[in-house]
Amino acid sequence: MRYVIVGSGPAGLSAIESIREVDRDNEVLLVTAEKYVGYSKPLITYLLGKMTEKSKMFYRTEEFLKENDVSILPETKITGLATEDKLLFAENGEKIEYDKLLIATGGRPFISEIEGLKGQDGIFTFTTWEDEEKVENYIKENKIEDAIVLGGGLIGLKTTEALMKLGLKVTIIELSDRILSVTFDRKASEIITRALKKEGCEVITGDTVVRVKGKKRISKITLKSGKEINTQLLIIAIGVKPNVEFLEDSGIDINRGIVVNEKMETSVNDVYAAGDCTEFLDLIDGQRKTIAIWPVAVSQGKVAGYNMVGKDSKYPGGIPMNSVELAGVPTVSVGHTNLIEENGFEVLTFENKDTYKKIVLKDNKIVGAILVNNIDRAGIYTGLILQRIDVSSFKNKLLDENFGFVYLPREFRKMMLEGDVKVWLE
Numbered sequence: 001m002r003y004v005i006v007g008s009g010p011a012g013l014s015a016i017e018s019i020r021e022v023d024r025d026n027e028v029l030l031v032t033a034e035k036y037v038g039y040s041k042p043l044i045t046y047l048l049g050k051m052t053e054k055s056k057m058f059y060r061t062e063e064f065l066k067e068n069d070v071s072i073l074p075e076t077k078i079t080g081l082a083t084e085d086k087l088l089f090a091e092n093g094e095k096i097e098y099d100k101l102l103i104a105t106g107g108r109p110f111i112s113e114i115e116g117l118k119g120q121d122g123i124f125t126f127t128t129w130e131d132e133e134k135v136e137n138y139i140k141e142n143k144i145e146d147a148i149v150l151g152g153g154l155i156g157l158k159t160t161e162a163l164m165k166l167g168l169k170v171t172i173i174e175l176s177d178r179i180l181s182v183t184f185d186r187k188a189s190e191i192i193t194r195a196l197k198k199e200g201c202e203v204i205t206g207d208t209v210v211r212v213k214g215k216k217r218i219s220k221i222t223l224k225s226g227k228e229i230n231t232q233l234l235i236i237a238i239g240v241k242p243n244v245e246f247l248e249d250s251g252i253d254i255n256r257g258i259v260v261n262e263k264m265e266t267s268v269n270d271v272y273a274a275g276d277c278t279e280f281l282d283l284i285d286g287q288r289k290t291i292a293i294w295p296v297a298v299s300q301g302k303v304a305g306y307n308m309v310g311k312d313s314k315y316p317g318g319i320p321m322n323s324v325e326l327a328g329v330p331t332v333s334v335g336h337t338n339l340i341e342e343n344g345f346e347v348l349t350f351e352n353k354d355t356y357k358k359i360v361l362k363d364n365k366i367v368g369a370i371l372v373n374n375i376d377r378a379g380i381y382t383g384l385i386l387q388r389i390d391v392s393s394f395k396n397k398l399l400d401e402n403f404g405f406v407y408l409p410r411e412f413r414k415m416m417l418e419g420d421v422k423v424w425l426e
């Protein structure tokens with residue numbers, strides 16, 4: 001029996017842990033396009049900004065893989081899959097046989113149509129450690145002093161923060177009328193925008209880059225509005241999409257991401273998928289979608305690994321959640337937060353200077369929460385969302401300064417203390 005895992009992110013690695021928990025004997029082969037294995041993607045912006053160091057990037061080490069008797073094929077990009085023959089095809093010509101396969105290839109950056117983009121140095125996406133190295137070297141070698149970040153989502157803002165830590169003057173360009181429009185509401189976006197501007201960042205909204213100019217190296221961009229900005233560095237961070245193109249002719253059902261069931265099985269026997277390359281249920285609205293966050297990838301990988309070795313395990317679905325500090329402002333966004341009262345949702349808010357809290361409810365159950373500058377109760381709100389607790393008996397206390405465990409129903413308190421809620425958050 002040979003288990004093959006494609007992708008060395010958290011989905012792939014947690015699947016390996018599950019497999020080895022049950023099966024210590026059969027072969028496990030990890031195939032990955034990257035040269036670094038077991039590093040934390042969320043830390044690449046911190047590495048660029050010198051807020052962390054190389055030795056702290058790995059959450060799973062080479063020793064871990066050795067101890068677990070895992071063979072590795074790094075820098076091996078899979079380009080095709082023949083499910084009838086149980087064969088993977090790699091870009092380097094290698095053919096890899098499997099008995100059970102996990103696809104955990106994550107997401108890849110989306111790049112929009114921009115005139116003059118090809119053949120210019122100084123233009124990067126920013127989703128891997130190798131991207132981080134390229135940007136770091138480019139800045140050093142060319143003594144770059146300013147940058148344009150296209151895209152005001154979480155990856156764009158985390159990259160902005162890193163570039164500002166290096167002393168660069170950064171301009172964010174965002175197509176929608178505010179930054180963070182997917183993750184946060186207007187009020188939270190305003191607070192974060194103010195904090196960014198205070199630190200010297202320029203924020204341009206309702207606009208995008210349509211043209212790039214330069215002689216081999218980028219020197220100027222033109223916006224849709226006609227405005228021109230001189231720059232030597234452009235980071236494109238307008239979103240990621242499931243990395244599934246290589247499966248086009250495989251017969252596996254793909255919608256936006258790979259379609260999986262609660263056991264993380266694809267539509268083809270013995271082929272499983274987990275993480276950012278899949279789409280599965282959003283627990284709040286019951287819709288199938290890709291929730292591209294670390295904890296979902298870990299949970300899905302864990303479930304996939306168990307099922308690959310025949311141990312029955314089910315993934316119930318996930319919810320969006322993010323906890324990041326942006327421009328010195330700690331923020332949390334959990335669940336669905338951009339819903340409005342007119343559509344039958346109840347919205348509770350608390351504001352005091354730059355502290356902002358918002359809770360969105362439907363039928364007395366919390367479906368989303370935003371916390372800005374005071375993120376103290378994030379774990380409790382998340383637990384209440386996941387467990388779909390009726391909060392009517394303590395709704396008026398939810399945003400109190402001292403809201404805490406004492407207000408919660410006894411059974412829920414017990415679940416949280418015993419770790420049953422955490423299981424969903426791993």
Ligand SMILES: Cc1cc2nc3c(=O)[nH]c(=O)nc-3n(C[C@H](O)[C@H](O)[C@H](O)COP(=O)(O)OP(=O)(O)OC[C@H]3O[C@@H](n4cnc5c(N)ncnc54)[C@H](O)[C@@H]3O)c2cc1C
Binds near residue numbers: 275
């Ligand atoms: C800059 C940045 C910051 C982030 N910050 C946060 C955060 O604060 N919180 C949070 O929850 N999430 C964050 N995320 C998202 C989080 O990192 C992802 O959700 C998570 O890494 C997904 O895990 P995965 O295992 O599905 O895929 P990935 O981690 O993307 O791993 C995919 C793996 O597949 C390999 N691969 C891809 N294609 C092929 C192929 N054809 N052949 C072989 N191998 C292939 C890749 O080399 C890689 O090893 C961040 C992401 C980025 C880029």
